[in-house]
Amino acid sequence: MKRVYVNEEWCLGCHLCEYNCAFANSGESDMVKALKGKKIHPRISVDGNDRINFAVSCRHCEDPICVKSCIAGALHVENGTVKIDKSKCVGCLTCILVCPYGALSVSENGTAQKCELCLENSCGAPACVKGCPNKAIVYEER
């Protein structure tokens, strides 16, 4: 299946992917309206230091420990994609406790959130990848 992969040598650390992610999942059609003056809650985050940067998002693990650990049965695998049912999530953050990649975060309303490859929103393919100016993240089969 296609996943988002990182080419850390090419990452500029510009954080554009974070903004594109927040916009893609905002449900708004206008980027300014969606993001301006708001604290954004992207599902991808640029990690690194002054020498190297890389954008971390869910790895869609083949045997995901987050799914096995969720106390609310809110995480599940659908055709290889690890998805979250936010209406079942109670925000206990057990998934954050166990994800080895630091790939989950807390959403604006306190539930957990994670990358669902933009299959759940109107983009249909990862907006972070589409907007990356340097191909430092790619969406492909490996």
Next chain:
Amino acid sequence: MMKRYVVIGNGVAAAGCIEGIRAVDGKGSITVISEESHPVYCRPLISYYLEGKTELGKIGYRENGFYEKNGVKVIYGKKAVKIDADAHTVLTDEGKTIKYDSMCVATGSSPFLPKFEGIESVPKRFSFMTLDDALALDEAVTRESKVLIVGAGLIGLKCAEGLNGRVASITVCDLADRILSSIFDVETAAVMQKHIEKNGISFMLSDTVERFDGGRAYMKSGAIVDFDILVTAVGVRANTSLVSEAGGTVGRGISVEDDMKTSLPDIYAAGDCTEGMDISLGKKRVLALLPNAYMQGKCAGENMAGGSARYSNAIPMNSIGFFGLHAMTAGSYFPDDQECAVYKYGGDGYIKKFFVKNGVLCGYILIGDVDKAGIYTSLIRERTPVDSVDLKLLMEHPTFSAFSQSTRRKNFGGVI
């Protein structure tokens, strides 16, 4: 020949077991003996239910039709009372004998109630373990209720949080000198206690009830507490008797190896009823936690069906929040051990402690800053040598720039 599988208990460990069996064997018959009359539900959500953060329709652990889809027959409202390991049969309390080729004991734990003088005189007393307990409590409380909770552990405090705002007052007492004594040290417990007190809950620590008289508790300290609702959450005991009476090895829990086999032939066990190896401690212990229950159950199920699964990196790990303040703990801590180094970080609204022994991270306690904590948990579970990472940088902030480039390539450039 079609294999006959039996699972005793119908909690999360049982659900893991069913999924484990079906990952290997799509045909064999599966029978679940379920004392509780509900399909598998999320036990930890009972406090969220009281709080109104979830509803009965959402508390199920699996989707409707889970049993049908997996070809499972569930016998609701009945208990297994005796295992005959030689004959490979289990007897239920309605006198039915069920034959198995391979069985999993997933009986969980039961609230443990020490002898309190006069407890029979208390008209409204509750445990807080099952959905039925929560429903009964939900029914019993009113805006005027004065609630006394005996036990400041995870279950007692989650109950307190669930009831807060719905009752007139909540008092929690515990014989220990601190709250959540199984996961916090004195310093971190104090941080959480202060936060919980700010939200209106009172504590009486290093104190316990000496005698009950109706709605009055006479405390060891001499204090008197008047209440109308009593919740006892002193502790739980693993349900081991079926296995011990059949001649199997049990300690505090049913003893299992990392393939989830008990000492009895063709009998596996999983979840809160077991004790398995805690690699952070180097000893077997009961790990009464949901992720552990699922992973043990899944491993047991796969092996019952002829697979070769191992669950060999179990550790305690907790994520627990109260009134918006999140805490996470994992592994084991040895603060009095010369060989165990303790690193502490703190600041406005957060405290983090890390314990390093024998060249690996063996435990941590985080309050207030829990972002990406799974990176730490993974260091403990994988026993990653701390000299292979930039530990100081990591403890300050969980980042993959503290790992080698080859680790990052593997994690973010390949299928995992």
